[in-house]
Amino acid sequence: MYIKRLVLVFLLVLAPLAAMASAPGVHPVSPEKGLKMLTEGNLRFALGQSTHPNTSFSRRLLTTTEGQAPFATVIACSDSRVPVEILFDQGVGDLFVIKVAGNVADTDEIGSAEYGVDHLGTPVLMVLGHTYCGAVTAVTTGAEVHGSIPALVDNIVPAVEKARHEHPDADTSELIVKAIEANIWQAIEDLLGKSHAIADRAKDGRVVVVGAVYDILTGKVNILGAHPRQTELLGGVTPPAHADAAMHAEPAKDVAVHAEPAHAEPAHAEPADAAHAEAAVEKATAEGHSETAEAPSSGGFGFFSFIVFVLLLIGAVFVLDKKILNPDQD
Numbered sequence: 001m002y003i004k005r006l007v008l009v010f011l012l013v014l015a016p017l018a019a020m021a022s023a024p025g026v027h028p029v030s031p032e033k034g035l036k037m038l039t040e041g042n043l044r045f046a047l048g049q050s051t052h053p054n055t056s057f058s059r060r061l062l063t064t065t066e067g068q069a070p071f072a073t074v075i076a077c078s079d080s081r082v083p084v085e086i087l088f089d090q091g092v093g094d095l096f097v098i099k100v101a102g103n104v105a106d107t108d109e110i111g112s113a114e115y116g117v118d119h120l121g122t123p124v125l126m127v128l129g130h131t132y133c134g135a136v137t138a139v140t141t142g143a144e145v146h147g148s149i150p151a152l153v154d155n156i157v158p159a160v161e162k163a164r165h166e167h168p169d170a171d172t173s174e175l176i177v178k179a180i181e182a183n184i185w186q187a188i189e190d191l192l193g194k195s196h197a198i199a200d201r202a203k204d205g206r207v208v209v210v211g212a213v214y215d216i217l218t219g220k221v222n223i224l225g226a227h228p229r230q231t232e233l234l235g236g237v238t239p240p241a242h243a244d245a246a247m248h249a250e251p252a253k254d255v256a257v258h259a260e261p262a263h264a265e266p267a268h269a270e271p272a273d274a275a276h277a278e279a280a281v282e283k284a285t286a287e288g289h290s291e292t293a294e295a296p297s298s299g300g301f302g303f304f305s306f307i308v309f310v311l312l313l314i315g316a317v318f319v320l321d322k323k324i325l326n327p328d329q330d
């Protein structure tokens with residue numbers, strides 16, 4: 001009797017622990033891999049080869065039961081032509097997106113970004129501006145705005161002034177392009193300057209903070225990299241090289257496929273380039289999609305395998321109890 005109880009306790013306590021330990025769960029993604037998943041997804045989208053990953057019921061079930069584990073926090077403009085999940089070819093639970101006109105980083109946006117970066121632990125924080133941004137254009141051209149909009153565009157004013165100061169000879173359209181980029185850096189400056197949590201994670205490389213511009217015509221995202229004065233903004237601390245390398249991923253042999261979307265020619269690319277890009281995306285799709293699916297599906301398998309394992313265990317214990325350890329009671 002004593003031995004039987006001991007065996008039961010042993011199985012009931014240790015087996016689930018073993019199952020939990022063997023369950024892969026949601027894999028953490030490195031900053032390099034996070035950026036790679038974004039660039040590869042955008043390349044698929046820009047070439048009309050989106051795979052629409054992580055949109056099934058099983059994905060919704062997994063992210064409901066296990067919670068969300070997005071791999072990037074993205075601050076983007078509210079502009080309807082900037083659909084973040086679509087343009088990065090990502091799905092449910094992949095991106096923590098903050099959309100606000102002019103992709104500014106004011107109090108609410110910084111708080112939301114902190115939630116994504118510090119609470120959910122996303123390894124990438126991206127400020128995504130875009131071409132033909134109405135908010136930046138309005139400020140650059142001095143358009144009259146009403147209601148609550150002045151308080152919003154106030155965040156863009158310093159960027160436009162900076163662009164105007166640095167490019168005194170630029171015409172309006174050139175100035176808008178420069179202001180769009182300056183506005184991205186302004187948002188990153190606000191994020192790093194006002195959020196200790198984000199700055200701390202950027203300092204030790206847990207999060208890579210990058211600016212990027214989305215071309216609403218070609219569909220391509222040009223990742224600009226880290227803020228030009230990042231070290232200064234982080235109080236003299238330069239983030240680890242691995243994060244820096246990820247941001248400035250030039251087309252070295254093994255990363256050529258992944259770095260290309262950021263630097264690839266727009267729609268009017270030469271046929272040779274287009275063919276090369278097509279080949280690249282096929283490789284990227286084959287590699288990248290399996291990687292994208294890896295984290296969520298393995299997590300889902302872990303959860304369900306755990307449930308099945310426990311049910312089997314209970315059955316086994318029941319049979320053991322009835323048939324082997326105590327056969328006389330039948």
Ligand SMILES: [Zn+2]
Nearest residue numbers: 077079133134
């Ligand atoms: Zn915009």
